[in-house]
Amino acid sequence: MMEQVAAASRKRGPYAKTKATRAAILDAALDVFARGGYRAGSIRDIATAVGMSEAGLLHHFPTKSALLEAVLEHRDERSREVLGDDAEPLATLAGLVELARYNASVPGVVALYCTLSAEATAPEHPAHEYFVRRYTETVGILERAFDGCREQGRLREGTSAASAARQAVAVMDGLQVQWLLDPEGVDMAAELDRFLREVVEFD
Amino acid sequence: MMEQVAAASRKRGPYAKTKATRAAILDAALDVFARGGYRAGSIRDIATAVGMSEAGLLHHFPTKSALLEAVLEHRDERSREVLGDDAEPLATLAGLVELARYNASVPGVVALYCTLSAEATAPEHPAHEYFVRRYTETVGILERAFDGCREQGRLREGTSAASAARQAVAVMDGLQVQWLLDPEGVDMAAELDRFLREVVEFD
Numbered sequence: 001m002m003e004q005v006a007a008a009s010r011k012r013g014p015y016a017k018t019k020a021t022r023a024a025i026l027d028a029a030l031d032v033f034a035r036g037g038y039r040a041g042s043i044r045d046i047a048t049a050v051g052m053s054e055a056g057l058l059h060h061f062p063t064k065s066a067l068l069e070a071v072l073e074h075r076d077e078r079s080r081e082v083l084g085d086d087a088e089p090l091a092t093l094a095g096l097v098e099l100a101r102y103n104a105s106v107p108g109v110v111a112l113y114c115t116l117s118a119e120a121t122a123p124e125h126p127a128h129e130y131f132v133r134r135y136t137e138t139v140g141i142l143e144r145a146f147d148g149c150r151e152q153g154r155l156r157e158g159t160s161a162a163s164a165a166r167q168a169v170a171v172m173d174g175l176q177v178q179w180l181l182d183p184e185g186v187d188m189a190a191e192l193d194r195f196l197r198e199v200v201e202f203d
Numbered sequence: 204m205m206e207q208v209a210a211a212s213r214k215r216g217p218y219a220k221t222k223a224t225r226a227a228i229l230d231a232a233l234d235v236f237a238r239g240g241y242r243a244g245s246i247r248d249i250a251t252a253v254g255m256s257e258a259g260l261l262h263h264f265p266t267k268s269a270l271l272e273a274v275l276e277h278r279d280e281r282s283r284e285v286l287g288d289d290a291e292p293l294a295t296l297a298g299l300v301e302l303a304r305y306n307a308s309v310p311g312v313v314a315l316y317c318t319l320s321a322e323a324t325a326p327e328h329p330a331h332e333y334f335v336r337r338y339t340e341t342v343g344i345l346e347r348a349f350d351g352c353r354e355q356g357r358l359r360e361g362t363s364a365a366s367a368a369r370q371a372v373a374v375m376d377g378l379q380v381q382w383l384l385d386p387e388g389v390d391m392a393a394e395l396d397r398f399l400r401e402v403v404e405f406d
Contacts (some may be wrong), residue, residue, distance in 0.1 A: 064345070121314055121383030128332035132384050139381075156401070161399050166389065168378025171370055178342075178369060180324030180356065181335050194366050198401060 002114075022060055026074040029067050032084055034108030038068055038116060065126030075109070081137075090150030092141065093168075100172060101189040110176050114142045115188050119172070139165045146200070154201045164199050171195045225263055228251045228275040232270050232287045237311030240273060241319060268329030275319075275333055282341075292351030295344065296371075296399050304374060304392040313379050320376070342368045349403070367402050374398045385405070 006053040028049035047057040061067040079099060087095065103110050110183055120127040140164075146161035146168075155161065172192055179186040196202075235244040246267055248261040252253035255292060264270040290298065306313050323330040342365075349364035358364065375395055382389040399405075 017375055111324055118317035118321045118379050121380060135381055135384055163394060166381060166394055167398050168376055170374045173377035173380055174373025175325060177320050177376055181338055191366060191369055195370050
């Protein structure tokens with residue numbers, strides 16, 4: 001990993017090096033937090049995983065909670081690609097199912113996310129603002145998608161786009177806990193797909 | 204609280220006293236865990252709250268995890284009353300909405316429950332077996348209720364009772380996180396009710 005950082009540095013100068021180092025730290029932090037949880041994960045373990053000193057790591061992320069927030073933002077880049085705001089409504093909903101399918105390949109990340117989102121409902125938690133913002137954003141994207149479905153005559157009559165959006169996010173979150181408790185018995189993507197087909201006509 | 208314990212003891216002998224003491228401990232433990240989380244809550248705080256020594260408390264619950272499991276079982280008595288297994292299908296579903304309404308009056312308990320259920324997806328967590336069992340039981344009760352709705356011609360055509368059950372539990376769990384993050388913006392009971400009315404015809 002540090003060789004990649006060095007190569008990036010030679011090619012593109014100090015800014016690229018910083019960027020590559022930050023990305024390497026975030027990958028390692030996600031891994032450490034996903035294995036043992038945020039509270040138990042230490043800056044030292046993360047620094048060791050990327051071959052840095054603790055002081056070196058803290059130069060990039062001054063506190064553990066700053067690191068946590070950056071890990072979450074980093075991870076969300078994938079969600080944003082999938083749920084791109086200007087996509088066709090049906091593409092956005094299909095992207096949500098795709099994301100559920102991807103999540104089934106990273107149980108540690110899903111477990112971390114479930115625990116953190118619950119812990120972070122406490123206003124004093126370092127990730128509280130992040131989760132408030134993220135839920136507002138996600139529900140908003142889905143509400144626009146369901147509104148788009150209504151304009152296309154695809155939304156079930158009497159269904160509110162705002163409710164469908166809240167429910168879709170809730171189904172996705174709630175299924176994660178059920179799936180973590182019973183990975184063989186629950187198919188998150190199939191179940192979410194069935195939920196969406198109850199309220200939207202896909203074809 | 205200890206006066207109640209003493210009164211119960213005088214009236215009904217040592218067995219009643221033990222039962223009343225256990226109930227007092229469980230109420231205090233729920234309160235302590237709900238305020239600061241399970242990890243941070245200490246046996247000493249709980250013992251102090253009921254006017255006992257730590258040793259006295261440990262006589263009733265030998266470990267913190269045994270206490271946690273008992274707290275959860277204690278709390279579930281209410282859910283079981285509401286979701287009684289032999290109720291009419293519509294009464295069971297209405298009971299679920301009623302439970303969501305009750306939950307909105309105890310945010311600390313809801314937050315504890317969300318965090319614990321997520322933490323406890325790890326197989327080594329002391330409450331893991333409890334949550335596996337509880338989800339199997341709850342999904343089973345709801346599946347029977349939706350099956351009953353189908354027999355009464357109330358279930359939406361093409362909807363599977365098993366899926367509806369998983370989705371209803373997921374909606375309920377997922378809405379809790381959204382509500383804790385935005386108590387003014389989310390009405391858990393109303394949203395759950397809307398979800399149920401999408402799949403079941405109530406009248």
